[in-house]
Amino acid sequence: MALLGRRKPGFTTTEAVDPRTLSDAVNEDNIVTPCPAAEQAAGQPPVEEPLPANMAQALAQFVRNHSRGGYLVSLAQLSREDPNVPTLYEQMTSDPACGDIRSYKTAKDTYLYEEGIMSELYLMLNALALDGDDVNTIVTLVRYNSKVFPTVTPLDYFFRTPFSMTQEQVDAAVETILATGGELADIAETQAPSGNRYLYSTDHLTPVYAKSLAEFAEAND
Amino acid sequence: MSVQNGINGWAGTVLRVNLTTGSVTREDTLPKYKPYIGGMGIGYKVIWDEVPLDTEPFSEEAKVVFSVGPLTGSGVPCSGRTTITLLSNWSRGKSIVDAHMGGHIAHSIKYAGYDAIIIEGKASKPVYLKIEDDKVSLEDASHVWGTGTFNTNKVLSAECGAEFDVASIGPAGENLVSMSCMITSFGNSGGAGVGGALGAKNLKAIAIRGTGAVKIADPVEHKNLCDYMIRDLVGGNNNHNVPSRPQSWAEYTSTVKNRWQGGPGVMWGAAPDGAIDTGEQPSGQIAVAAYRATKGVFDYGDVVQQYIVKSGGCASCPVRCYSEYNVDILAEYDLPTLVSNTCVPAGSGPTSFYLKDAMHDFKDEGDSKIVLGLHGAYVMDDLGLWENYNNLGREFAWCLKNGVFEKMLPKEEFDSIPWHLMEEGDPRWLDDIMGRIARKEGEISRIGEGSYFFYKAWGLDDASKNEWGVNMYDMIGGNNNVTYNGYPKHHSSEDGWQSGLLYNVMYNRDCMVHVLTNFVRSGSPFNEVIKPVLESYFGEGCVDAPKAYTPINENKVKLAKWCFLQKQWQDSATLCDWMYPMTLSSSPARKYVGDIDLDAKYMTAVTGEEWTMDDILFSAERISNMLRGITAISFKIHENMDNLRKTHDAVPAWVFDKDPDVPAFSEGTDKMDREDWEKSLTMFYEAMGWNVDTGIPTRETLEKFDLGDMADKLEELGLI
Ligand code: SF4
Numbered sequence: 001m002a003l004l005g006r007r008k009p010g011f012t013t014t015e016a017v018d019p020r021t022l023s024d025a026v027n028e029d030n031i032v033t034p035c036p037a038a039e040q041a042a043g044q045p046p047v048e049e050p051l052p053a054n055m056a057q058a059l060a061q062f063v064r065n066h067s068r069g070g071y072l073v074s075l076a077q078l079s080r081e082d083p084n085v086p087t088l089y090e091q092m093t094s095d096p097a098c099g100d101i102r103s104y105k106t107a108k109d110t111y112l113y114e115e116g117i118m119s120e121l122y123l124m125l126n127a128l129a130l131d132g133d134d135v136n137t138i139v140t141l142v143r144y145n146s147k148v149f150p151t152v153t154p155l156d157y158f159f160r161t162p163f164s165m166t167q168e169q170v171d172a173a174v175e176t177i178l179a180t181g182g183e184l185a186d187i188a189e190t191q192a193p194s195g196n197r198y199l200y201s202t203d204h205l206t207p208v209y210a211k212s213l214a215e216f217a218e219a220n221d
Numbered sequence: 222m223s224v225q226n227g228i229n230g231w232a233g234t235v236l237r238v239n240l241t242t243g244s245v246t247r248e249d250t251l252p253k254y255k256p257y258i259g260g261m262g263i264g265y266k267v268i269w270d271e272v273p274l275d276t277e278p279f280s281e282e283a284k285v286v287f288s289v290g291p292l293t294g295s296g297v298p299c300s301g302r303t304t305i306t307l308l309s310n311w312s313r314g315k316s317i318v319d320a321h322m323g324g325h326i327a328h329s330i331k332y333a334g335y336d337a338i339i340i341e342g343k344a345s346k347p348v349y350l351k352i353e354d355d356k357v358s359l360e361d362a363s364h365v366w367g368t369g370t371f372n373t374n375k376v377l378s379a380e381c382g383a384e385f386d387v388a389s390i391g392p393a394g395e396n397l398v399s400m401s402c403m404i405t406s407f408g409n410s411g412g413a414g415v416g417g418a419l420g421a422k423n424l425k426a427i428a429i430r431g432t433g434a435v436k437i438a439d440p441v442e443h444k445n446l447c448d449y450m451i452r453d454l455v456g457g458n459n460n461h462n463v464p465s466r467p468q469s470w471a472e473y474t475s476t477v478k479n480r481w482q483g484g485p486g487v488m489w490g491a492a493p494d495g496a497i498d499t500g501e502q503p504s505g506q507i508a509v510a511a512y513r514a515t516k517g518v519f520d521y522g523d524v525v526q527q528y529i530v531k532s533g534g535c536a537s538c539p540v541r542c543y544s545e546y547n548v549d550i551l552a553e554y555d556l557p558t559l560v561s562n563t564c565v566p567a568g569s570g571p572t573s574f575y576l577k578d579a580m581h582d583f584k585d586e587g588d589s590k591i592v593l594g595l596h597g598a599y600v601m602d603d604l605g606l607w608e609n610y611n612n613l614g615r616e617f618a619w620c621l622k623n624g625v626f627e628k629m630l631p632k633e634e635f636d637s638i639p640w641h642l643m644e645e646g647d648p649r650w651l652d653d654i655m656g657r658i659a660r661k662e663g664e665i666s667r668i669g670e671g672s673y674f675f676y677k678a679w680g681l682d683d684a685s686k687n688e689w690g691v692n693m694y695d696m697i698g699g700n701n702n703v704t705y706n707g708y709p710k711h712h713s714s715e716d717g718w719q720s721g722l723l724y725n726v727m728y729n730r731d732c733m734v735h736v737l738t739n740f741v742r743s744g745s746p747f748n749e750v751i752k753p754v755l756e757s758y759f760g761e762g763c764v765d766a767p768k769a770y771t772p773i774n775e776n777k778v779k780l781a782k783w784c785f786l787q788k789q790w791q792d793s794a795t796l797c798d799w800m801y802p803m804t805l806s807s808s809p810a811r812k813y814v815g816d817i818d819l820d821a822k823y824m825t826a827v828t829g830e831e832w833t834m835d836d837i838l839f840s841a842e843r844i845s846n847m848l849r850g851i852t853a854i855s856f857k858i859h860e861n862m863d864n865l866r867k868t869h870d871a872v873p874a875w876v877f878d879k880d881p882d883v884p885a886f887s888e889g890t891d892k893m894d895r896e897d898w899e900k901s902l903t904m905f906y907e908a909m910g911w912n913v914d915t916g917i918p919t920r921e922t923l924e925k926f927d928l929g930d931m932a933d934k935l936e937e938l939g940l941i
Pocket of ligand 1: 299300301323324458459533534535538539540541542543797798799800
C-alpha cells in the first residue's frame with residue numbers, strides 16, 4: 001500500500017545516482033578522510049527494526065516516524081490517499097501496542113502523533129498550520145500570546161516554521177482580521193518605533209500597554 | 222615551562238612587568254589576593270595599594286592590571302574572560318574602571334601560570350610584551366606601531382608562533398584617545414580606555430602562550446557539573462531559555478526578540494562545506510547548544526543568514542555568541558569581506574555615523590545595517606576605537622542630524638570631510654570619519670574624549686551654553702546617559718525597574734550587568750515562569766512585568782544587591798556575565814528553574830575547598846565596597862565632591878520624564894518616579910551598609926571587609 005513508502009514534503013527521498021555523473025570530489029576513491037562514525041557503524045551488525053505485526057501497527061509506526069520529525073499526520077488527508085486508513089485507525093485505537101498514539105482534533109481535521117514527543121504548544125501550532133486557515137491561526141496565537149505571556153505578537157512570527165506564511169499571506173489575513181469586527185473585534189494592531197507591526201488582543205492588553213510592549217519586544221542592545 | 226605551582230584553581234603567581242626598567246618580577250597570588258578571589262578583585266587591590274588616586278590615568282605612573290580568576294581556564298563553561306583594571310581617563314571623577322575581554326587570551330594567561338599581569342612604567346620606545354610560560358620579554362614593536370590591530374595581531378602571531386594569543390592596541394590607543402580599546406587575535410575587545418592607557422606606556426601588544434593547565438581538585442565532580450550545566454541549564458546567549466522559533470519539544474516560543482535565534486530553517490548560509498541548518502536544539506542535548514545563539518540573526522535579522530560562516534566565541538564556551546561572516550558585497554568596495562563582531566560595535570554603532578535617509582540597501586531589503594555595521598565593526602576594531610556602549614555613535618548621530626558639526630568645526634576642517642561618502646551610504650565613509658577620531662585629527666575628534674569631556678568642550682551639557690538649547694544628559698529621546706558621569710545605561714530601568722537602575726549607577730562606566738535582562742528578555746512568559754522562579758529566590762514582588770512597574774520594595778532591593786554583587790564575582794572568577802548566574806533553565810522538566818548555587822559548586826570542585834554562595838558574595842561585597850570607596854576618593858580629588866548620592870549617583874531627567882502621558886507605575890511605561898527613586902537609593906545604601914545621605918560606605922562596613930585602611934583614607938578626606 002501507499003502508506004509505507006510515502007514521503008511528505010521535507011522528508012528525504014532516495015534517488016538512484018549514476019556514479020559516473022559524480023564529480024571527482026565525491027567519488028569514493030577521493031574521500032581521504034572517512035567519517036569515523038560511519039566507519040564505526042559499518043562494523044556493527046544492522047539494527048533489526050521489528051516489522052509491524054499488522055497494518056494498524058504499521059500506521060502507528062508511520063505516525064511515530066512523523067512525530068519524531070516534528071510532523072503531525074492528518075487523518076483526513078491520509079484517508080483520502082488510502083481508503084483503508086479509517087478502518088486501520090479504528091483498529092489502532094484499540095490495539096495496546098499502539099497506546100502511545102494520540103489524536104488532536106480541530107474543527108477541520110484529526111491529527112495523529114506519538115505521545116511525549118511534541119510539546120502542547122507545538123501540537124497546537126502544527127495543527128493550526130495544517131488546518132491552513134491563516135485567519136484562525138493568527139487570531140488564536142495572538143490571543144494566546146496576549147494572555148499567557150502577556151505580550152504582543154510580531155507579524156514575522158508567522159513567517160517561522162511550522163507556519164511558513166508568506167508576507168502576502170500574512171498581510172491578507174491581517175487585513176481580513178482587522179476589517180471583520182464581531183468575534184474578531186478584540187484583535188488590534190500596534191507598532192514599535194521601528195514601524196514593525198504587532199497584533200494583540202484587547203481582552204488582555206490595553207492599547208497603551210500593547211504599544212509599550214512592542215517597543216520592549218524590539219530593544220536590541 | 223609553565224610555572225604551575227600545584228595550587229588548585231589559582232595559577233599561584235602574579236606577574237609584574239615594569240616597562241621603564243624592563244624588570245620582570247613575580248609574587249604569590251595566595252594568600253594575599255585570596256580575599257579578592259581573582260580578576261577584578263586582584264585589579265582593585267593592586268590599584269588601591271599601589272596607584273595614588275590622583276595619578277594621571279594615561280601616564281607612566283598609572284598601572285594596568287590584566288587578571289583572571291580561579292575558574293578561568295578550568296574548563297568551566299563560559300570562563301574565558303579577562304578583566305583589565307585601570308583608572309578612567311574619560312569619566313567624571315577619573316576613577317576605577319574595568320574592561321572585560323573575551324576570546325582565548327584569558328586561558329593563555331592562566332596556562333602560562335599567572336593569575337594577573339601588572340603593567341607599570343613606560344617603555345622608552347614601542348614594545349610588546351611576549352610571554353611564553355616563564356619566559357617573559359619585552360620585544361621591539363616599532364614595526365607594528367602605527368598599524369591597526371588586525372595587522373599587529375597577524376604580524377606578532379607570525380613572529381611568535383601560531384600558538385600565541387595576541388591582543389593589541391590600534392592607532393586610537395597610540396594617540397591616547399580616551400575612547401580606545403584593545404583587540405585580541407580572535408577579534409574580541411576590551412574597552413574603557415585601555416588602549417590609551419597602554420599607548421601612554423608605549424605598549425603595543427601582549428603576545429602570550431601557556432602550556433600549563435589548571436589543577437582541579439575534583440575532576441569527576443567538575444565534569445559532572447559542566448555536563449549538567451550545558452545539558453539542563455543553558456539555553457542560548459544571555460541564557461535566554463526559550464527559543465524564538467517554534468521547536469517541537471519547546472513549550473513556549475519567544476515573541477520578544479531574544480538571543481536564542483537558531484532553530485529549524487535558520488541557516489549558517491556561508492559555512493565552508495555548505496549551508497548548515499541549525500535545526501532543533503532541545504534542552505538536554507549538549508551537542509546542539511552551540512547552534513542556539515546564532516547571534517547574527519539577533520543583530521541583523523533573517524537576511525544575514527546567507528553570510529554567516531559560523532558562531533565563534535570565547536575559550537570554554539558552548540554558547541558562542543560571536544557570529545562570523547563573509548559579506549561578499551564588501552568586495553565591491555575593495556574592503557575585507559571576512560568580518561565579525563557582536564552587539565553594539567557591529568550594528569547600531571557604525572550605522573549611527575550615517576543620516577538615516579543616507580542608508581540604502583545593497584542587495585536585499587534591510588541589509589544596509591549588515592554591510593555598514595560589519596564594516597564599521599572592522600574599522601573600529603582595527604583602529605582600536607571604543608564606542609562607550611554607543612554613546613560615541615549616538616553623539617555623532619545627534620550632531621549630524623542637528624547640523625552641529627557645521628557650526629562647531631572650523632570651515633576648512635568641515636570642508637575637508639568627504640560628506641558625500643556618508644550621503645551615498647558608502648561603507649568607506651567609516652574609514653575616513655572613524656580614522657579622524659582615532660588619529661585625533663581636528664576638532665571633530667573631540668568626540669573621542671568621551672561624553673563627559675566632549676559635552677563640556679562643546680557646551681552640550683548646559684542648555685544655556687549651546688545654540689540648540691539642549692543638555693545632552695537630560696534630554697528625552699535618543700539619549701541614554703544613566704548618570705552625569707559620561708556613560709550610558711546598560712540594561713537599566715527599561716529592563717529591570719528600580720533594581721536595574723540601582724546597579725547601573727554604581728560603576729564608573731556602563732555597568733555591563735546582564736543579570737536582570739537575561740531573565741526579563743529570556744522569552745519565557747512572565748506569569749508562568751519568570752515571576753514564580755524569581756520569587757522563589759528573592760520573595761514576593763521582587764520582579765515586575767515589562768512596562769508594568771510597581772513601587773520599590775525590600776525584595777527588589779535584595780535582588781538589586783544580588784545582581785550588583787554577582788557582577789563583581791563574575792569578573793573576579795572569571796565567568797561570563799552574559800551567561801551567569803544560572804537564574805533560569807531551558808529545561809521544561811525542571812520547570813525552568815535554574816541553579817543559582819552552581820558557581821559555588823564549581824568553586825568547591827575546582828579548589829577543593831568548601832565554598833558557598835554566601836562565601837562568594839561576601840568576597841564580592843568586599844570588592845563592591847572597594848569600588849565605592851575608591852569612587853568616593855576619586856570624586857573628592859578630581860571634582861571636590863564629597864557626596865556620591867547627589868553627584869555620582871544622580872540620574873538624568875529623561876529617566877523620570879519620558880512617556881509624559883503615562884504615569885509612572887501604570888501599564889505602558891518604564892519611567893521612574895523621583896520620590897520612589899530616592900527611597901530606592903536609601904534602601905539600597907542601607908542594604909549595602911553605606912551612609913544614606915552620602916552613599917559612601919561607613920567605617921563599620923569597610924572594617925567588616927578588612928578595608929580599614931580605606932576607611933582611614935576616607936576619614937582623612939572628610940568623607941566619612
Ligand atoms: S557567551 Fe559569548 S561572551 Fe560569554 S563566554 Fe560565551 S562567547 Fe564569550
